[in-house]
Amino acid sequence: MNKFIMRKLIQNIFIGLWIIFILILIPNKFHTCHQFCPYAAICFGAMTFSGYFAYIQMAVIGLLIAVSSIFIGRKFCGYICFLGTIQEYLFKLNPKKRKTKLPIKLHRTLGVIKYIILIITFVMALFLIQYFYMPFCPVMAVSFPKSIPVFGIITLIIIFVGGFFIERFWCRYLCPYAALMNIFQFAGKIFGIKKHVINRNWEVCIDCGICTKNCPMNIDILKYEDITDPNCIHCLKCIKVCPKEKCLTFK
Ligand code: SF4
Ligand code: SF4
Ligand code: SF4
Known part of the structure; x- marks a missing residue:
């Protein structure tokens, strides 16, 4: 299973758990709401x-x-x-x-x-x-x-x-x-x-800016070799849309 499908699967599992939790376990129970809130x-x-x-x-x-x-x-x-x-x-x-x-x-x-x-x-x-x-x-x-x-x-x-x-x-x-x-x-x-970050391979990158345009957190990816911006949510969108293979990879 590729990493993009894996991410969607994990997101959907968690949203399912949240829905079950919110609709079935905690509705209108003041204490339970706090007990499970990250x-x-x-x-x-x-x-x-x-x-x-x-x-x-x-x-x-x-x-x-x-x-x-x-x-x-x-x-x-x-x-x-x-x-x-x-x-x-x-x-x-x-x-x-x-x-x-x-x-x-x-x-x-x-x-x-x-x-x-x-x-x-x-x-x-x-x-x-x-x-x-x-x-x-x-x-x-x-x-x-x-x-x-x-x-x-x-x-x-x-x-x-x-x-x-x-x-x-x-x-x-x-x-x-x-x-x-x-x-x-x-x-x-x-x-x-050192934190787990996405690395941009400057030798492969063609500076097309497609990654930056598609970043949901509006991060200027072209500024980085390692995307250390704390707002990066590791959504993988930049990797998905990049036209150059192995240009953006996790370090
Ligand atoms: S999409 Fe890929 S090739 Fe284009 S600027 Fe971003 S990292 Fe470089
Ligand atoms: S992983 Fe997502 S949030 Fe992080 S730089 Fe790429 S597109 Fe932006
Ligand atoms: S920033 Fe993170 S913790 Fe806050 S709502 Fe968005 S996904 Fe949830």
Whole structure:
């Protein structure tokens, strides 16, 4: 089985598991929702500093996933996260697709928002006032089909409408968990830790730019020999569309 089919298979298995989980196991069960949420690394992770240890298991698992990005990049985003996969499928429905690409300056500025959201949520959770932002949480929104908070609906609309027009809109600009993984990757880089990355063979590359045009995270691949950009989600799209064989390969 080739790596592209394998990725789709893994994504579909996880989206199936998420659907079973969301529709059958956790609907309207407040505690179960938190017990299985990987993003709990942020809220409940921060709350442990203030002596609140409920859901510590998911905080630890979520933290381990985030730490793993130091070594394997954001494979979680490219293979496992249901919000990412939903956006990927949603964007496929958009007939105009890449015509909605944002100018690079705006793209970079918007990319900062997720770090601000991470700081706000982390600090609020640290002071145990997480209940102010929790109604915005997309995982909580899908976990409470009978009583979605109105702010949760707003978040879901932003994810779905944004993701329809701009590929992986939430992942690129707003996801605080992405910001957490990126921070760990920056730290790994400072300590000289080598991460699993895609390499561009300059001797084979013809600089056609097809890879950059197709990157869902808007990464300027032509800037890199090793694609070390922390926003790379290892989706393999650049490898798939590259016209030169063995030009882009995992290192
Ligand atoms: S950026 Fe956030 S929402 Fe997107 S795939 Fe990664 S964890 Fe999921
Ligand atoms: S698509 Fe392949 S050949 Fe074209 S610029 Fe990208 S890496 Fe080089
Ligand atoms: S297209 Fe390539 S560079 Fe862009 S996110 Fe996917 S794997 Fe990373």
